[in-house]
Amino acid sequence: MELLYLLVAGVVIWYACKLIAKSGNASAKHNGSVNQTPITPATSHNENCASQHPIDVEDRDEWEGSFWEVAQPLPAKAKLRLSYTDGADRKTERSVEVRQFGAFGEHVLIIGHCAKRNATRTFRSDRISFCIDEDTGEIVSDIRTYLQSKYNDSPDRTKDQLLVDEYDTLRVLLYIGKADGQLRSAEKAVIRDTCVALTRDSRLTDKSIDELLLSMSVPTPQAFKLAVGRLSKRDAGTQAVVIAAAEKMVATQKAVHASEQDAIDYMRKRFSGNAGIAQISHP
Numbered sequence: 001m002e003l004l005y006l007l008v009a010g011v012v013i014w015y016a017c018k019l020i021a022k023s024g025n026a027s028a029k030h031n032g033s034v035n036q037t038p039i040t041p042a043t044s045h046n047e048n049c050a051s052q053h054p055i056d057v058e059d060r061d062e063w064e065g066s067f068w069e070v071a072q073p074l075p076a077k078a079k080l081r082l083s084y085t086d087g088a089d090r091k092t093e094r095s096v097e098v099r100q101f102g103a104f105g106e107h108v109l110i111i112g113h114c115a116k117r118n119a120t121r122t123f124r125s126d127r128i129s130f131c132i133d134e135d136t137g138e139i140v141s142d143i144r145t146y147l148q149s150k151y152n153d154s155p156d157r158t159k160d161q162l163l164v165d166e167y168d169t170l171r172v173l174l175y176i177g178k179a180d181g182q183l184r185s186a187e188k189a190v191i192r193d194t195c196v197a198l199t200r201d202s203r204l205t206d207k208s209i210d211e212l213l214l215s216m217s218v219p220t221p222q223a224f225k226l227a228v229g230r231l232s233k234r235d236a237g238t239q240a241v242v243i244a245a246a247e248k249m250v251a252t253q254k255a256v257h258a259s260e261q262d263a264i265d266y267m268r269k270r271f272s273g274n275a276g277i278a279q280i281s282h283p
Helices: 002-035 143-152 155-165 167-178 185-199 206-214 221-231 236-251 258-270 275-281
Strands: 071-085 091-104 107-114 119-124 128-133
Touching: 071 107, 071 143, 071 155, 091 119, 091 143, 107 143, 128 143, 143 155, 155 167, 155 185, 155 206, 167 185, 167 206, 167 221, 167 236, 167 258, 185 206, 185 236, 221 236, 221 258, 236 258
Parallel strands: none
Antiparallel strands: 071 091, 071 128, 091 107, 107 119
């Protein structure tokens, strides 16, 4: 019996020791997790990084205004050398291939390719202290007047005026060309030659005529008839040029589309009171 008591007492003591040891380990782990400092990768941030790689202010331009704000921008081709002071009062010499110009408040805004920056830039006329045309050597004292004269003497001016003066002619010929669903290069060549004849400006090119036609929507049959009606009130010479062009356009194809024939017949009918037209239509 005494041996049994001793055995039980030994088991109890062993179990108690084990519980005490387990409790101590848990406490140690808890304290370690609380006091442990997390390890993080060493990093450095140099607040003077920007000063180590400074931006060259000489390669920057102050904002000179958006060309979208220009009233009625006009194309003009000129290579100008400018003495320019930007909005930050930095003075530079610029060689600029001008593309467009227009009114910007009380001044003129120029847009073109700047050789110094090798990029497109805008320049305000009130910040230009000296200007010379690099191609002619002419000193430009009034940039607005100078660029306006460049535009007035250019085929761009002829093209723009053509759209105003001969809008009905262009719409009628565009309708004829599109009557069968497509405007072919041979038909566009006839339109170009007609525009040259009307403006007496041989500088008009296929590209300029393409730009004109792309700026217009194809007329509906009703719009075509209204345009023909207005042309019927113009002089015989203009009517003869227009119907001759329409017939040449149709003749560029082997077969005449029904819509093309209807359009030609309608033009002959409206222009029938003109003897010159009768002679062209029925040689």
